[in-house]
Amino acid sequence: MPDHAKTPAFRTDVVVHAVAAPLSALVVALLVYSGARAWQVAATALAAVTLHAALEVSRRRPVAGFAVASAAMLGLVLTPTPGWEPGALPSAVCFLVALWRTTAATGFRLRLAALLVSVGGIVLSGLVSWYRVDGAVPAWMPWATGTIGLGVVAAVWAAAIAATGRKARAARAEARRLAAAVSAERAHLRRDLHDVIAHSITVMVARVDAASVTTSDAGTGHELEDVADAGRDALGALRSMLTVLDAERPTPGKRPLTVAALPELVEAAATPLHRVTFTEAGARRPLTIGAELAVVRVVQEGITNALRHVRSPVAVEVRLDWRGPDVVVEVRDDGGDGVLDGGSPGTGLAGVRERVEAAQGSFTVARAAPGDGGWALAARLPAKGAP
Template structure:
């Protein structure tokens, strides 16, 4: 339950308090200074009190920009007031404008990052002790001893209560923010579950039918090339299903099992072998000895190769040749996917629109990525290898 009476973080509430401090406390301090002048206070003391009071009111306005800086200004002003004698009191820390210090203290406890709330409490209590020590050192017997004790007790109580209420409001605000974040996370999980169901009902079903129809068509064909193409079509459908199931598990926030693993470097040979058709030639050249790669680097390498092949097939007129080259070095692996430009670009829009995700994936794996475009496209990436055990 929130303490609405003391919850001063609202803009309207805070502005009202700032306005009241200027309209009520400042005139009250001026009236007290007039009385002090009549009681014989020196002009220097009055000037110092006026400057310190002005600093306190400015500190309240400064909290809108920096609570810590405002607290530093207010603390300095209160320390100055502690050295100024006031007739009938121990010092000037009981001036009406001194209440501005409590407003600044509240704000720094509520807004400032840790450990500033605790520093503010220590500064406030230390300041009270210093002020009372100064007052006691110049006591001339006009004030009874119990009044000094009462004043110190009152100041400590007010400062501690202000700090405690501000800290309670801060904790309530942080709990409310945590509850809001938890509600947002639940909403995201619910939305992911909806997306998962939609993908499964629409896309997975359609791909399954496509694979089944391709397998059925193989039975009735008598041409070797047609049979080979249909087999590759069926295998591509199965691969898409495996990838879709892996994506659905990510959306559902459940760990993948052994049947739906992310693609690794061992999938590169099958990817190239199943990508070709009579009109689309894909070759793989691998130089050097394979080195261990991080899991995200393996995925990025395979996805880069897949995107380069898909990009060429989608945007170039057949026949098209794509060459994949993988060069293994002691400290890195370089992969290059280049096409021969085919018979020219198809009217399918500008090529390479799907490469943004590949670039981000390569960067996330600690690699570098480059695209060269002339009459053909060349995708190049490098990934660091892991140290051998």
């Protein structure tokens, strides 16, 4: 079955054709039986066929279909068949469908024009019927029929506008939902890239810096300095690219770092010029997935910031304390040999704060007093079980 056959508009047309066409054929037959002239019967039959053709046209070109349907209805109104109301032809429903489609698919001016044409047609039909009325038909009948016609036209027109409004609101809501999903996806990606790649590059640069200082070969030292500069440039470029990403989503099948991996993570960051130590107090207790990931990210971000922004040699201490009702993680540096220009600031701290707060924890960043050290990152997160 063709794709267009599955659309609601196509199914509507099939139903209208299947119901209205046979009934209109019956009306034409009754006109013949009642003694109408041949040209009157032919005009009525032609109008019915034109209305059904207009229905097909309106599915693809609503305005053109409405114009054809309006012309067909005008022909019915002007056909002087005694005792006959144009709206009584079942195929006249094609005009209402065309009116709906024009109203739903066009702007304010065309909508208003369609309404005025429809109302004008109803008024003209009522006047013609009133002029032709004979003594067997009450004089109020044309006016009652016209009033009903006006009500039907107004109802179809208003319902089409209301339906269009609902569709527009639903489309906007769906667009907002998709935008939020894309935003969340990008934020997950940005955060994971920052937490994993940026941290690894920072550790690599720190190791190369340490090697360039400790090597006895001047040529090798210069080469290592160039490698470190290239690594810092790459880190800056990565951070620049990450500013356009604002959502996060864990990679399926990838297991995030756990608290048990922290000693290894700290050891990997240590170099001859970067003394990174890890201490843990109290009995380790279970954490929620969000809290455990937040602990790891606090450690990663604290080490990354110290290696990136503090001039070596520098000492970084990572502490994990389970002795209270919550687990407390702290990353503190000693200030090193001053501040190192590491490029533009990143978004790591904001991301860590979001993770910690999402896990029902608290996060602080503090600068130590002069002579007492550098920066301290601390987070307090709920742990399961009693200490």
